[in-house]
Amino acid sequence: MHLCAPSQASRRAGVEHRELRELFVGVEIKVDDLTKSFGKQLIWGGVTLTIPAGEICVMLGPSGTGKSVLLKTIIGLLKPDRGSIVIEGTDLASCSEKELYEIRKLFGVLFQDGAMFGSMNLYDNVAFPLREHTRKSESEIRRIVMEKMDLVGLLGAEDKLPGEISGGMRKRAGLARALVLDPEIVLFDEPDSGLDPVRTAFLNQLIVDLNAQIDATFLIVTHDINTARTVPDNIGLLYHRHLAMFGPREMLLSSEEPVVRQFLNAQRVGPIGMSEEKDADELAAEAGQELPPLPPIPLQLEPSxxxxxxxxxxxxxxxxxxxxTPPPGSFAPAMTMAPGGN
Ligand SMILES: Nc1ncnc2c1ncn2[C@@H]1O[C@H](COP(=O)(O)OP(=O)(O)OP(=O)(O)O)[C@@H](O)[C@H]1O
Structure with missing residues (x-):
């Protein structure tokens, strides 16, 4: 089984699909003053951001800053203490269970491990949401499952069990399943965790190609800086119990703000330490240390x-x-060849 971008047939289908969906551009997620604690532990507070319809956003942050908690809150699995999450006019933080059930239909989620049922083959795993949530006939289900398997480059692997395939293939199968109900919003929880750099690069290309084809709103939680630098339209950074910055990719990649600069360039010098924040002694020891210049901003990954x-x-x-003024060398064509960019 090869790792590949969608076949020509599915690309054509995608273009037709796109034409059909001229008027649909995913949906906006408007988060305002969101705060979440567990008991006395504040995870983050005052989180305000708008994820524009149809755009790709990446959420970054040191381990334990509450990125997964944010995803779960946005899909309504966790209730915030305060604030609102408005999607198509409904506030998930205060709506009824029935409204939440309806809004959840807009979402497709790719969980970290693909969350496949181990005893079911890939076909049945991908078909599962259709059998659970729709009254479609088996022939219609077959058409949709095969279309999504093709989209993620898994045609021919329908009979495999999750345990028989690589982590990369499992992620793609999880993605096919996340797409079967034609979501308007796709959430990806660390899609690249456990993948080698080559498979991460293929997966990133697949994410960009999918966004081009289905025009849904994508929110990706990742630790992979290369993914953050090349894939999204917008980047957010959670740090120290708040949203340190959220905005267009170029804004964060040209930012001199110490936390943003340190995190997006994977540097040791800066406010973030081994256990999240550095103490006063550690920061004093760094005083006067010259920071390396900001690296060039790479070109954004384009659909294949x-x-x-x-x-x-x-x-x-x-x-x-x-x-x-972007850092020297930014947007040079050779930058498409940056590691992970191709
Ligand atoms: N259901 C829960 N009950 C209590 N505490 C929780 C719960 N879920 C998460 N937490 C706590 O919330 C904090 C943030 O967890 P979360 O998994 O969102 O972090 P993260 O930024 O996604 O981390 P990582 O990058 O390591 O995956 C952690 O301290 C975690 O222990």
């Missing part, structure tokens, strides 16, 4: 069929519009 995504912008557009 060469057709731009709806939310894709010209390289450097945000910097130009905001009078920001």
């Amino acid at each position: 069929n060469g057709i731009s995504r709806r939310s894709q912008r010209e390289p450097g557009a945000w910097c130009r519009e905001n009078g920001v």
Whole structure:
């Protein structure tokens, strides 16, 4: 079984699908002043952000800063202490169970381990949500399952059990299952965890290709800096119990803000220490230490069929519009060859 981008047939189908969906561009998620604690432990507070319809967002943050908690809160699995999450006019934080059930139908979720049923083959795993939540005939289910298996490059592997395939294939099978109900929002919880760099690069390309084809709103939690630097339209960074920054990719990649700069460039110098925050002695020891220059901003990963995504912008557009000079060498064509970029 090869790891590949969607076949030509599925790309064509995707383009037709896209034409059909001219008026649909995913849905916006508007989060306002969201706060979540467990007992006395505040996880994060005052989180405000708008995830624009149809765009790809990446949420970053040191371990334990509550990225998974944020995903679970956004899908309504956890109730926030305060604040709102408005999707299509419904606030998930205060709506009824019935409304929540309806809103949840908009979501597809790729869990960290793919969350496959071990005793079912991939076909039955992917078909599961259709059999549970729809009254479609088996022939219709077959058509949809095969279409999604093709989208994620898994045609031919339908009879395999999850235990018989690689972690990368399991993720793609999980993705096929997340897509069967045609979600308007897809949440990815560390899609690249446990994958080698080559498979991560294939998965990233698949994510971009899928976004181009289905126009849904994507929110990705990841630790992979390369993914964060090349895949999304927007990046958020959770740190020290709040959202340190959220905005367009170019804004964060050109930011001199110490936490953002340190995290997005995987540096040791900066406010983030081994156990989240550095203490005063550690920070004093770093005083006067010169920071390495910001690396060039790489080009954003483009769909493999060469057709731009709806939310894709010209390289450097945000910097130009905001009078920001990007680091030297940014957006050079060779930057598409950055590790993980191809
Ligand atoms: N149901 C729960 N009850 C109590 N505490 C919880 C619960 N779920 C998460 N936590 C706590 O919330 C904090 C944030 O956890 P979370 O898994 O969201 O972090 P994360 O940023 O996704 O971490 P990582 O990058 O390591 O996956 C942790 O301290 C965790 O122990």
